[in-house]
Amino acid sequence: MKIATAGAVRWLVELEPVADELMNRHLATAREWFPHQYVPWSLGRDYDGPLGGEPWTPEQSALSPAVRSALVVNLLTEDNLPGYHWTLGAQTSRDGVWGAWLHHWTAEEDRHASSIRAYLHAARAVDPIALERARTAQLASGAVPEPVGVLGVVAYATVQELATRVSHRNTGRLSGEPVCEGLLARIAQDENLHMVFYRELLRAALEISPDRVLTVLDATVRDFAMPGQGMPGFARMAAEVAVAGVYDPRIHHDDVLLPLLRSLGIFELGGLRSAGEQARQRLADHLARLDTRAARFVERRAQALAVRARRGHTVHTGAPRTGEA
Numbered sequence: 001m002k003i004a005t006a007g008a009v010r011w012l013v014e015l016e017p018v019a020d021e022l023m024n025r026h027l028a029t030a031r032e033w034f035p036h037q038y039v040p041w042s043l044g045r046d047y048d049g050p051l052g053g054e055p056w057t058p059e060q061s062a063l064s065p066a067v068r069s070a071l072v073v074n075l076l077t078e079d080n081l082p083g084y085h086w087t088l089g090a091q092t093s094r095d096g097v098w099g100a101w102l103h104h105w106t107a108e109e110d111r112h113a114s115s116i117r118a119y120l121h122a123a124r125a126v127d128p129i130a131l132e133r134a135r136t137a138q139l140a141s142g143a144v145p146e147p148v149g150v151l152g153v154v155a156y157a158t159v160q161e162l163a164t165r166v167s168h169r170n171t172g173r174l175s176g177e178p179v180c181e182g183l184l185a186r187i188a189q190d191e192n193l194h195m196v197f198y199r200e201l202l203r204a205a206l207e208i209s210p211d212r213v214l215t216v217l218d219a220t221v222r223d224f225a226m227p228g229q230g231m232p233g234f235a236r237m238a239a240e241v242a243v244a245g246v247y248d249p250r251i252h253h254d255d256v257l258l259p260l261l262r263s264l265g266i267f268e269l270g271g272l273r274s275a276g277e278q279a280r281q282r283l284a285d286h287l288a289r290l291d292t293r294a295a296r297f298v299e300r301r302a303q304a305l306a307v308r309a310r311r312g313h314t315v316h317t318g319a320p321r322t323g324e325a
């Protein structure tokens with residue numbers, strides 16, 4: 001990993017007052033919540049092992065395979081918090097408001113994994129042994145996205161927080177299970193406020209140096225992928241999640257990238273130099289290519305699901321689109 005340079009220090013100093021204001025706004029807006037109130041403990045019973053209870057079997061939960069995969073991918077992403085904490089701390093600072101935000105953000109994020117895991121265990125929704133092995137394998141692999149520099153971290157976190165919000169929200173909606181939906185909607189509210197913190201930092205940085213920010217944002221958006229390195233079975237689970245409509249290229253384009261770039265006014269920015277103009281053009285080209293790929297994906301998915309439906313297979317799809325800001 002590359003460590004903060006003099007350029008990074010400059011950004012830390014320049015953005016510090018904005019980060020301070022945004023953190024205060026976050027603390028005034030975020031509502032405290034308690035994971036134990038969102039977990040259906042009455043569904044729980046002892047498992048096999050030292051307690052001598054009942055082993056897990058797939059038919060103990062009515063959740064679809066795609067929703068189970070989405071829950072596992074979402075949870076393993078949240079489980080990787082130590083890696084994210086380390087990356088963010090190394091690329092920004094553990095001092096002052098940057099450190100205060102990093103630690104507060106970490107405390108909020110830590111609720112997400114613990115509450116989803118408690119839900120999955122109580123509801124017997126996924127294989128708890130496979131889940132624990134996957135968590136161990138992922139953390140032991142040390143795999144974590146490594147954006148570089150203050151702007152790289154801020155740009156990456158903006159996209160990632162929004163993508164995570166959308167993924168949690170759609171998983172809950174598609175689950176058809178009100179308790180699951182309630183928990184994931186609550187977590188999605190946290191992700192939304194985290195996204196706002198990073199997006200507004202990006203907006204402030206754009207006012208200081210639009211060309212530099214556009215260059216970083218362009219690279220971040222073009223390189224972005226939902227985190228999956230180090231997750232056992234990630235390719236299969238990601239495909240299931242896409243087919244189900246929890247997170248797919250159409251959602252990535254329509255519900256994440258486009259609203260984000262529009263909110264930041266990227267396509268209306270004036271006074272750019274050549275580097276900024278070129279970065280903006282690359283972003284626009286990327287979006288157009290993604291839109292085409294998304295259209296093809298949706299068409300092929302509809303054809304594949306129609307074939308499966310004709311053959312009498314159960315089709316689990318149709319997560320309603322996210323719409324909130």
Ligand SMILES: [Fe+2]
Pocket residue numbers: 078109112164191
């Ligand atoms: Fe989270």
Ligand SMILES: [Fe+2]
Pocket residue numbers: 109161190191194195
């Ligand atoms: Fe978050």
